[in-house]
Amino acid sequence: MFNMINKKIIKHFDRLANSYDNFKERNYYYYDCLKELYYHLIPDVKNKRILEIGCGTGALITHLKPKYGVGIDASKNMIEVARKKNKKIKFEVMSIENIKIKEMFDYILLADVIEHLPNINEAIKNLNKISYKDSIIILSMANPFWEPILLLAEKFGLKMPEGPHYRIGFKKFNKILIKNDFKIIQKGYRLLIPKKIPIIHHLNKFFYKIPFIRGLGLIEYYIIKKKTA
Numbered sequence: 001m002f003n004m005i006n007k008k009i010i011k012h013f014d015r016l017a018n019s020y021d022n023f024k025e026r027n028y029y030y031y032d033c034l035k036e037l038y039y040h041l042i043p044d045v046k047n048k049r050i051l052e053i054g055c056g057t058g059a060l061i062t063h064l065k066p067k068y069g070v071g072i073d074a075s076k077n078m079i080e081v082a083r084k085k086n087k088k089i090k091f092e093v094m095s096i097e098n099i100k101i102k103e104m105f106d107y108i109l110l111a112d113v114i115e116h117l118p119n120i121n122e123a124i125k126n127l128n129k130i131s132y133k134d135s136i137i138i139l140s141m142a143n144p145f146w147e148p149i150l151l152l153a154e155k156f157g158l159k160m161p162e163g164p165h166y167r168i169g170f171k172k173f174n175k176i177l178i179k180n181d182f183k184i185i186q187k188g189y190r191l192l193i194p195k196k197i198p199i200i201h202h203l204n205k206f207f208y209k210i211p212f213i214r215g216l217g218l219i220e221y222y223i224i225k226k227k228t229a
Contacts, residue, residue: 006097006118010074012163013056017077020057023160029196033204034111034140034219035063037190041138041223042107051105051130053096054113058082061089061109072099096123101130110139115165120173124180133226136185140221143189144169173222182224189217 016023024031038060042048045064052061055071056078062085069088073079074095082091094100096110096117108131117123127137142150144167153159170187177184192207193200208214 006074006095009116009118009164010095012161013073013075014077016161016163017057017075017081020078020081020160021059024059027159027194029201030191030194030218031059033191035060037140037219037221038109038111038138039064041221048106049104050107050109051101051103052109052111053099054110054116055079055082055091058086058089058091060111062086066107070101070103070105072096072101096126099126099130104132105130105135108135108137110137112141114139114141114173115167116163118164120168121176121179124176124182128180128182128226131226133228135225137182137224138221139224140219142167143216143218143220145216146218177222177224181227183227184222184224186221186223188221189214190219190221192217194218 039045042050042064045066048066049068050061050064050066050070052069052071055061055073056075058071058081061069061071070090070092071079071082072092072094073082074093076093079091079093082089096113097119108127114120114123131137147167150159150162154161174184189208190204192203192213195201208217
């Protein structure tokens, strides 16, 4: 069952590879906000060694311009596009379920990846194997609160087709992290207004500081590290 789901996910993104960047351009505001979030969460990013898991066509890691960067993705077609776009980043066809990385990285990134993994527990277990005590892992995903809106937007062709996915809730996700010896350093939200609507979109600059509404942000992110004895 696991392999069958995984093959469906890879097939979906292989099909999407050539139109992937076009979808992102149509929803540029969301992806620009995502890039800005990661950039600000990584101090002195240009002097860091970064691994991005589920890199797609490499837009995020290319934007960050790290000292040394590696992007991996299970989709061969996505990696082919990424390699054509950026020769400075090392791109490899590899899934998190079969990850074989011997290098050490300061930061490991997973942007909009968790929801597409058929076995989240196994994925987090593998993250433990490739991170060391000082590695910082940043994960972001769509807030499950937004799922009905996202499905409707997809139905009307307003967003990229998701393919097989599952929006995991905080409690379940946190249990998986604890089980695999990770701890959450920071949890937050961004992007209450996912489109650049005049005046209204300025709410994105401060809403996440307000207790009663910050949990409504479309982007939900976690910064995690290994637990220390």
